[in-house]
Amino acid sequence: MFAYIVRRLALMLVTLIGISIIIFVLLRVVPGNIVDILFDAAGFVDPTDKANLEKELGLNLPIYQQYLNWIGGLLHGDLGYSYVSEKPALQEILPRIPITARLAALALLFSASIGIPLGVLSAVHQGSKLDYTLRVVSLSGLSLPSFWLGLLILMASVSLFGTMPIYNPNPKTWTEAFAIYAVPAMAVGFRSAALTMRITRSSMLEILRQDYIRTARAKGASETSVNYRHALKNAILPVITVIGIEAAFLIGGLIVTETVFNIPGVARFLVEALRWRDYPIVQNLVMLIAVVVVVANFTVDMLYAAIDPRIRYGD
């Protein structure tokens, strides 16, 4: 097990180095840098001023040199300066992480706490009206884009309550504080709740047909015990895999949701930084996301072993 963990950690490191190179090169392959954007948008380009700014930002250096400077800084905890705000990148990124983390955690919590029980219910009552209703709900969850759902929620909120749950850094009441995260989390988590529900349902249906379930029933175990202690425990592995993958994909949904609900989180900031070709912000943010994804995958793999005693990672 120890050797496996060490191997996985080494692989994670190689993956992150690979990602850092890909991010770095791709960013520079995209036409135009911040100097082009600033100068060409403003007109009256003075080539000397432009060259001076490129030099000031280090954009005149060979690409490998720029990469080494970035990685060297990163290893020393120096993420560089934002080209746009001219503040340290760390100072720009750090306050946004808890906002997005809170939103992502709530979305995943919503996804699991709604998706798993409803998936179980749907499987246990297969073919019933409840099952069909839940399947329709899950299908719509997969079909509705989160930006559309978000806007719909905002419009309904304005129309029904005369207010709307967009971000406010200083909420006046705890309900407002809860709403500004919970409502967008629901909008973004709805899709993954639907997916979780469908996976739970199909996994449960497969398990419920196994011999040992019949044996449990024959031994007189209650339906609750059969469904939750015997079936769900064995059906949960694919669900965990899906939630792990969803955690990685969540950032895509968050970009849209943070924009619609005007949440100043990491995802929206990333898009804005990309628009300005603010390399230090984009590089570091994408690396951060890559780390989250790689760690999430690793955690899911570790969870397999914790949940299913049949799984043992050999040395």
Next chain:
Amino acid sequence: MRSVHALAAAALLLLPAYDVASAGEPKQGGILRMYHRDSPGSASIHEGATYSINVPFMPIFNNLVMFKQDVAQNSVDSIVPDLAESWAWSSDNKKLTFKLRQGVKWHDGKPFTSADVKCTFDMLMGKSQQKFRQNPRKSWYDQVNEVTVNGDYEASFELKRPQPALLSLLASGYTPVYPCHVSPADMRTKPTGTGPFKFVEFKANESIKLTKNSDYWKKGLPHLDGIEFTIIPNRSTAILGFVSGKFDMTFPTEVSIPLLKEVKAQAPNAVCVVEPINVSTNIIVNSSSPPFDNLDIRRALALALDRKAFIQIMFEGQADIGGTMLPAPGGLWAMPKEMLESIPGYGPDINANREEARKLMQKAGYGPDKRLAVKVATRNIPIYRDPAVILIDQMKNIYIDGELDVVDTAQWFPKVARKDYSLGLNLTGNAVDDPDQSFYENYSCGSERNYTNYCNKEIEKLFDQQSAETDKEKRKKLVWEIDKKLQEDVARPIIFHGRTGTCWNPYVKGITVMVNSSYNGYRYEDVWMDK
């Protein structure tokens, strides 16, 4: 009778877009909450080329002179003293001297003097040690030889030749006076001014906060305790925020006509005005390479335009047809209607125009069996893309098959600056309703923003002639002549001049939306809230 009508029209123009006088005695206090359409790249007005910077940061500063904030139409007659108590032209009109106000302090407590004026304009002219990271309006001061000072409270602009427009340029929201003792880098992140509001914070993509300058040199102003901008790039969310009462006011001149109907439906009490913004939607034609190096094809293109159709589809009829200069009544320099309609393509008979256009195309070798295929490049945002689609549809009538080529915003200006296009649809904004700004910037040979490569030495002479002309009426006639010639040469065919809306809650008083520029009316020192 005609003169009575003209007087009435003039009186209307001098009235603010919203009547301040009827609002009663101003009340003190309150924070004006507004949404901002995007996160400005910096807080430095001099380094920006978008009014996204002027709106939140103009209240921090003063100019030497400014356009009177409660007069909707910017003109030389509406220029009032600001940091300058008075100004005077020399007898040869080559020296403009300002007597400066005494006792004015920067927000950090240091005194304002003529050295600050010299510093600011030396930096704008690229003559100082300290440099702006970018200096988009350097050419505004091409005719200024030098800025000199006489003691602490007098500054003069010495010109190479008379340029009456200079005063208007100095009155623009784009021309604040910066402090000598604060570096350009600091001005980008935490600006210091002498204006009615002090900078508190600018959180990129989140908010901008200003607070009242209690030590403001204009006693009794500002009325508000502060202004807070919440940055909301998503237009639907922003409008919903206004409708739900989270904001007192929309971002100025940002509400499109279709959205305005929604606002009025959901917030019937909101005060909304629709005004021209002095931004023209135009066609950029690369006349240095085939097929548009052929004047006949360019003329055919201009003749094919049905401008009213554009306006009807995009603005439900609420936009204006004109030449380079903003049409009347908002614009000061527009050609008379009869003169405009005499230009090919501006006549009311669209079918006749297009018949003529088809003949020109046939002369150039094209016809129903040999259509001209072109790419129509434009920026990938609706205000560019939508008219480009209509343009493609209209060009089909004259044997031109257009294909939409949408370009990422970041790449749009670099692409047109490289002249890497054949035909494009562009928007051109004017900060000051003055021909000097428009002509030199967009049509002068070698200008960076002359995207079409149009170069006519004869016209250049006329540019200089009108620029130096001190007689307003004579200058106007010259401007009309130039504008007509530019349209006839198909230098950059103007399709229409757009209008947009601004809304605020009825308790917000003292807002005036300018009718011939969307860059100059954001000092907000007179704004107050009746609640």
